Amino acid sequence: MALKTPASRQTASTETRIIRFSTAERTVHWAVALAFLYATLTGLALWSPRLFWLSAIFGGGTTVRAWHPWGGVLFALFFAVMFRRWNRQMRLDGDDRRWLRLAHRYAVHDESGLPEAGRFNAGQKALFWMQASSGSLLLLTGLVLWWPEIMPRLLREISVLIHPIAAVVSIGGLIIHVYMGTAAVPGAFRGMTQGWVTSEWAASHHSKWYREIRRR
Numbered sequence: 750m751a752l753k754t755p756a757s758r759q760t761a762s763t764e765t766r767i768i769r770f771s772t773a774e775r776t777v778h779w780a781v782a783l784a785f786l787y788a789t790l791t792g793l794a795l796w797s798p799r800l801f802w803l804s805a806i807f808g809g810g811t812t813v814r815a816w817h818p819w820g821g822v823l824f825a826l827f828f829a830v831m832f833r834r835w836n837r838q839m840r841l842d843g844d845d846r847r848w849l850r851l852a853h854r855y856a857v858h859d860e861s862g863l864p865e866a867g868r869f870n871a872g873q874k875a876l877f878w879m880q881a882s883s884g885s886l887l888l889l890t891g892l893v894l895w896w897p898e899i900m901p902r903l904l905r906e907i908s909v910l911i912h913p914i915a916a917v918v919s920i921g922g923l924i925i926h927v928y929m930g931t932a933a934v935p936g937a938f939r940g941m942t943q944g945w946v947t948s949e950w951a952a953s954h955h956s957k958w959y960r961e962i963r964r965r
């Protein structure tokens with residue numbers, strides 16, 4: 750794997766810190782997250798009358814109608830930057846496919862027999878490709894719904910159906926992602942906020958990656 754990540758090590762008083770994400774990676778990640786949350790919450794407000802109350806948080810119905818598509822465009826742009834940076838590291842290899850077949854063990858914290866994970870494990874990679882696919886569908890169908898008057902009827906009908914389905918898939922993926930990045934894997938969140946993890950964390954969750962950066 751071509752790691753461009755600055756993976757330097759430095760000894761702190763009590764633990765060895767390992768750089769997990771560079772400042773640029775973290776900035777892009779949180780820009781993606783903010784744009785995604787804005788597009789999601791404003792989209793939910795427009796989607797269901799029961800959720801219309803959400804629009805009050807974002808300046809009312811008219812503002813939300815006008816700005817939701819721009820939130821989506823911003824999300825797509827930031828995600829494209831993230832995609833460019835990470836897509837090579839997210840390619841699934843033989844170990845990843847074996848990991849996915851045994852993913853039920855990971856879910857119950859029994860990692861025996863699971864292939865070692867590199868910088869990203871197979872679940873993270875799969876979620877990345879899922880978000881890239883549903884994000885692309887959201888963008889394409891969103892553009893059709895933004896300018897319905899110049900779009901053919903069939904395209905409009907397909908988009909009305911696909912746009913919310915892709916949104917539900919994306920939101921489902923995000924719920925899993927946030928759970929994994931916070932409650933399920935303590936230490937991961939600090940990696941994405943402060944940029945570093947402990948060597949114990951790296952060795953236990955991403956042992957192949959840990960060995961690679963130790964060799965440098």
Ligand code: HEM
Nearest residue numbers: 781782785869873876877880923927930931937938940941
């Ligand atoms: C909004 C709340 C979010 C939180 C709390 C969060 C948290 C995190 C954390 C802690 C990591 C580092 C995991 C690790 O070191 O292994 C991470 C990585 C990542 N995040 Fe997020 N994230 C959020 C939103 C998003 C969104 C909206 C996307 C894209 C649609 C996204 C895409 C990614 C990707 C592709 C990675 C690298 C692979 C992975 O860890 O899954 N994140 N996130």
